[in-house]
Amino acid sequence: MNLVLSRDSQVRVMEATVANADKYLGQLCSLLAAYTRKTARLRDKADQLVKWLIGFANTESPELRATLRDFAEDLAKIQDYRQAQVERLEAKVVNPLKLYGAQIKQSRAEIKKFKRVRNHEIKQLEKLEKLRQKSPSDRQKISQAESSVQRASGDASRTTQQLQEAVDGFQRQKLRDLQKMFLDFVTVEMVFHAKAVEVYSGAVHTLQSYDVERDLEDFRAKMWAAYGHSDCRPLPGTAPSPSLLWSRASQAQALTRSEREEAVAGEADSAEDSPEEGRG
């Protein structure tokens, strides 16, 4: 009976190994999926910022317009890298973890098979024990029961060995997969961050070389042009058109400050909520 107990405690270690992997790898999968989703949300916000930059650039003087457009392009490039990061995290980290369920199921099946064989062995042992107590002189039946026990023990030994090999293989695969997966995670992240540094370095030069004074001259010229002509000259390249802004601003005169702030906040909200082209 001692051998049966030894096998049992060994299987308990294997079972704990598989259960532990099931629990922790399941948690890891949902954590990394959530991390990837949050990265995608950050990309969405940055995409909105790119749109804002382009919209605002269209209402500004030439120097700032050009600067903001260049900056928007850099920021958009970083979001493309972020999109690649999201796709790679899904492909190299989240999806392999999702597939782990199948391997765990396989290991559980091996353990179940072992238990079935072991129960058969115990039954044969009990049968032999009973026979020895009830009819100790029936040599033939005892001998039959003894050979049944031997067969059952042989089966159990084989199954235990198979189980050992299966769990050993499972553990080796798990350790290798974890190493690979975390290395992939770090590599994907690192590539993105390195690209971001590279693109932002260019953006710094763009923003630093912006010349405020030239735009101020343009602005003053616009004011003086308006002074010279009694018609209200529209600002160039405008969305929304200044005449619309003007009419809104006129309306706003009749409103209290807080009412007007609400109206402006509403505009900002609707701009934020506008549907975006999905990235698929």
Add this chain to the structure above:
Amino acid sequence: MNLVLSRDSQVRVMEATVANADKYLGQLCSLLAAYTRKTARLRDKADQLVKWLIGFANTESPELRATLRDFAEDLAKIQDYRQAQVERLEAKVVNPLKLYGAQIKQSRAEIKKFKRVRNHEIKQLEKLEKLRQKSPSDRQKISQAESSVQRASGDASRTTQQLQEAVDGFQRQKLRDLQKMFLDFVTVEMVFHAKAVEVYSGAVHTLQSYDVERDLEDFRAKMWAAYGHSDCRPLPGTAPSPSLLWSRASQAQALTRSEREEAVAGEADSAEDSPEEGRG
């Protein structure tokens, strides 16, 4: 009357400038605040990943345990840099934009003042016109009205000049602030990404030097130790304890696969939902 119309159209340009700034800077403020919040959400998820790594490391063999702890430390370090990024974005980008409301209010007050003075000028002009039509011979009254118009025009001229200076100052400040704010944004982002690259490079070495085979030997020794002793040896450094896992696994035998999966998923959920220490 032509001068009055010229001033009006000039003020319309100024008003459009201020309204445009109000609208777009309000949108920018809420966009960048949202971008900062999403960054904070990403940091939270990565913090959960750090906790998972430490928890899982405690259930694994010595080599993997040490590797995962080192990796968790690197990942935690990156989240500290991300926390600094969030704080800097708030301090250098979002908060300055929030303060812009006051400057816009000031410019609107200047425009309002100009309109009051201009209305007074128009009234004086109309009075003079009426007088010239009704009593063209009343030289004294006409002369009084003419000097009233002159005073009102003088006031209007002065106020227009003040307004021009105010809006010119507003525009200069706005352009400089935008340049500074976007430069700060890019710098804060760039510093974070550069730090992330640096720390992840170290993590790559940690993960690459992990030796699967040594842990497998440890695992096999554990299995054979269990085989040698009929008691179930606990795995070292355990949370949750393998005996608990074992009792759970035993219970699970009586459950269907999907019921058990639910139970395991429930554990994973409760682990994910566990309250985190806030970062303030």
